[in-house]
Amino acid sequence: MTYRCALITGASSGIGEAFARALPKSTSLLLTGRDRAKLAHLASELANAERTVRSVAADLATVEGRQAVIGFAEGQPVDLLVNNAGVGHLGRVVDNPPERESEMALLNMVAPVELTRALLPDILKRSGKGRRGGLIFVASAAAFMPIPLFATYAASKAFLLHYAEALAEELSDSPVDVLALCPGATKTRFFERASMTRFDSLHQMHDADRVAREGLQALGHRVVHVVGPTNYLATAAARFLPRRFVAAAAERAMRRWQ
């Protein structure tokens, strides 16, 4: 499916940037993140005669930032929204700085909810007559299990997964497709930002390009897409094993990153 215009959050690096690069060269782009210089650089690199590429720097963990992005999208023919921006923070809830805990909740959950509610009516109006709209939520393989030492992050991704699945059902008779994209460990700045400094298995991680490409391929074909067979097996096992067992195993795995 070729979209007219995609709004991508967290487009200044990692998976969001990979989405911007993976979309067809005719799809106009609205790129957002906080790093103004990186966004402007990417916008000038990706602009061409067939499309416009605009960027806005805004902190989606703030009310003003979310309003700025919604205002930026108004009047643009957005028919694909990629809710990608997200952060994690390693540590016990009681030890983590309160502002980091709030940031995870606001950026990973409140921002996608507000952006989706604001943009969906016009995405619906623009779709139909052979054109489809799309909503992608970048959740995580972490969405399928309680994860001690990553409690708020994993819970925020579980929220996104359930939200996307429910929304897909609500929109099943409409020309708008919904996808919860669930990557496992992916080579981006995520780990450094999450204070997960002891990662030594970079070679086992997926590339952001693969994650974005699989997301675009899956949209319209399924509602949940877990990237990679190993992650798929882990998330499938987590659904059937006792929750306490899964949480204890997840805590042991997370201790490796401390």
Ligand SMILES: NC(=O)c1ccc[n+]([C@@H]2O[C@H](COP(=O)([O-])OP(=O)(O)OC[C@H]3O[C@@H](n4cnc5c(N)ncnc54)[C@H](OP(=O)(O)O)[C@@H]3O)[C@@H](O)[C@H]2O)c1
């Ligand atoms: N990497 C992984 O292993 C992995 C696995 C599963 C799911 N995910 C999910 O994938 C998504 C993208 O992460 P990534 O791996 O690509 O990490 P990343 O390279 O750190 O990118 C995160 C993006 O989010 C933006 N962002 C962070 N805080 C923001 C804020 N307060 N307001 C607005 N934008 C903000 C960043 O923009 P600025 O730098 O401009 O602030 C950046 O563009 C996240 O939702 C993450 O949870 C990642």
